[in-house]
Amino acid sequence: MxxxxxxxxxxxxxxxxxxxxxxxxxxxxxxxxxxxxxxxxxxxxxxxxxxxxxxxxxxxxxxxLPIPDSKPIVPSGLNDFSPLKKPLILIMEDDPSLRKLCSRMLECLNCEVISTSHGKAAIEEFFNTIHKNILIDIILLDQNIKGGMGGIETLKKLREFGFKGKAIVVTGSPTSPAIINFEKYGFDANLLKPYSKDDLERVIGKFIAS
CATH class of the missing domain: 3.30.565.10 (Histidine kinase-like ATPase, C-terminal domain)
Structure with missing residues (x-):
C-alpha cells in the first residue's frame, strides 16, 4: 500500500x-x-x-508564456473591418475558464463577443440583438453542455427563429459525428478542443471577407 x-x-x-x-x-x-x-x-x-x-x-x-511581438495584431480575413464594423460573434461554452479564454482570443482578433454558458442564454442573447437591430455574424456552439441545451439543439432553435449567420460546432471529441459530418447538423465548420488563437482565426476567417 x-x-x-x-x-x-x-x-x-x-x-x-x-x-x-x-x-x-x-x-x-x-x-x-x-x-x-x-x-x-x-x-x-x-x-x-x-x-x-x-x-x-x-x-x-x-x-x-513567451512575450508576444509588440506589433498590432492584424489577422488575415479580418483586416478590412473598421472599428465600427467588427464582426459580432456569439460563443456558447459551459466551462467558465474556456469561455473567458475564447472571448479574449476573439477580441484579439478584432471581434466583438457575446458569451453564454448554455442554449437558453444563447437564444435570449440572439433575441436581444434582434431588438437592437444588430446581426450576429458567427456563433460558436459547444456540442455538449452540462445540464443544458447543447450545440446541435441550440442551432436548430436559432435557425427556426431566423438566425442566418455562420455556425461552428465546438467539441473535445475528434470522433463526434457533429465534428466529422458537421454539415449534416446544420453547421458551417467545426473546431476541435483544445484550440489555439491561430486555430480560431483560421476557422472564423473562412466566413469574413478579406
Missing part, C-alpha cells in the same frame, strides 16, 4: 493526463479535462505549465 506522501507524488505526476481525477465521475462533477486542456493550450502558445505541491504548504501552479 502506498503511503500518503507517495500517493500525493503519484497524483502530481498524473494531473495533466486527460480524464485523470481523484473523484468519482458523475454528470455533476468534472471529468478531469481542465488541466489537460490548459496544458495543451499553453503549449500551443509556446509556453509551459508546472505544478508544485507540498503537504501543509499548499499547491503552486506556474505558467510561463
Amino acid at each position: 502506498l503511503s500518503f506522501f507517495e500517493e500525493v507524488k503519484q497524483y502530481i505526476s498524473n494531473v495533466f493526463d486527460p480524464y485523470f481525477t481523484t473523484e468519482e465521475l458523475s454528470v455533476h462533477k468534472g471529468g478531469g479535462l481542465g488541466l489537460a486542456v490548459s496544458q495543451s493550450i499553453i503549449k500551443k502558445h509556446g509556453g509551459e505549465i508546472k505544478i508544485k505541491s507540498a503537504t501543509g504548504q499548499g499547491t503552486t501552479i506556474i505558467v510561463t
Whole structure:
C-alpha cells in the first residue's frame, strides 16, 4: 500500500493526463479535462505549465508564456473591418475558464463577443440583438453542455427563429459525428478542443471577407 506522501507524488505526476481525477465521475462533477486542456493550450502558445505541491504548504501552479511581438495584431480575413464594423460573434461554452479564454482570443482578433454558458442564454442573447437591430455574424456552439441545451439543439432553435449567420460546432471529441459530418447538423465548420488563437482565426476567417 502506498503511503500518503507517495500517493500525493503519484497524483502530481498524473494531473495533466486527460480524464485523470481523484473523484468519482458523475454528470455533476468534472471529468478531469481542465488541466489537460490548459496544458495543451499553453503549449500551443509556446509556453509551459508546472505544478508544485507540498503537504501543509499548499499547491503552486506556474505558467510561463513567451512575450508576444509588440506589433498590432492584424489577422488575415479580418483586416478590412473598421472599428465600427467588427464582426459580432456569439460563443456558447459551459466551462467558465474556456469561455473567458475564447472571448479574449476573439477580441484579439478584432471581434466583438457575446458569451453564454448554455442554449437558453444563447437564444435570449440572439433575441436581444434582434431588438437592437444588430446581426450576429458567427456563433460558436459547444456540442455538449452540462445540464443544458447543447450545440446541435441550440442551432436548430436559432435557425427556426431566423438566425442566418455562420455556425461552428465546438467539441473535445475528434470522433463526434457533429465534428466529422458537421454539415449534416446544420453547421458551417467545426473546431476541435483544445484550440489555439491561430486555430480560431483560421476557422472564423473562412466566413469574413478579406
